[in-house]
Amino acid sequence: MTTRTPNFTGWRAVILSEADGNTDRLCRQLGLLGIAVSIQWTPLAAADLPDLVLIDADRGWDELLLFSDAAPACPVVALLGSEAPGRISFALRHGAGAIISKPVAASAVYPALVLAVSIHAERVEARRRIDHLEERLKLRPIVFAAIVRLKAERHIDDEKAYAILRDCAMRRRMPIEQLAAFFLGGSETLREVG
Incomplete structure (x- = not known):
């Protein structure tokens, strides 16, 4: 599957984390890419789903995201400073398509976003194909x-x-x-x- 490099201008992102130096660097870098950013440390509301979610996987909990089982409603990037298998598992379980390690380096942000968006598009297409094949199988x-x-x-x-x-x-x-x-x-x- 060939994927174009996305233009993020006009996108909305939510960073699910407490404000700190990492979120400051992320906000600055995301702003340079034309992404409107908000930071919150409360569960994501279903009514206001952003184009992109960045989540602190070191401290996140299951109810922080509205989706799980690796079928996210939008691209997800995990912020990870730990090598703990449980935290990596948390990121994967919530559909992270990319990881940005902490402390956040500006050069890591854009590639992680492109990767997460590409992985998300592939998952959506795979789910569409599976649904189509399952429907045909029923018939x-x-x-x-x-x-x-x-x-x-x-x-x-x-x-x-x-x-x-x-x-x-x-x-x-x-x-x-x-x-x-x-x-x-x-x-x-x-x-x-x-």
């Missing part, structure tokens, strides 16, 4: 039923019945599951094949 019994009906009506084997469905679907540029449903519903006779 497989309809395709099977259409194959059984074609076999009975035309006295052909499984392979030939499937080939008829597939070829008709390809000719009409529609998913085979949709064509099978039309065929079973009686609105499609598949006359042009066989």
Whole structure:
């Protein structure tokens, strides 16, 4: 997947951390990138989801973010000064696509943002593909039923019945599951094949 380097101008970011020297450096660097920044050490509100979240993974707790299970609603960057496995696990569990180590170095901010945005886009696309495939999988019994009906009506084997469905679907540029449903519903006779 080729990803363009994002332009962050006009983005909104929330830093979930207590204000300190690290947040000062982050705010300065994010501002240079055109990102409007707010700092809070209270749970993120669902009504006001930013474009980007940076979270202090050293001190964060589960309720600080509205999402978990590595399926964040927006790109997440973890701020991490500890090598503790539990803190790294916390960052991963909350969908961090990148880590900025503390103390924050200005040169680490932009690459981490680009990486987090890219990882988030890949996760969203993967979830979309999985959802699509799961939906098609749910419809497989309809395709099977259409194959059984074609076999009975035309006295052909499984392979030939499937080939008829597939070829008709390809000719009409529609998913085979949709064509099978039309065929079973009686609105499609598949006359042009066989």
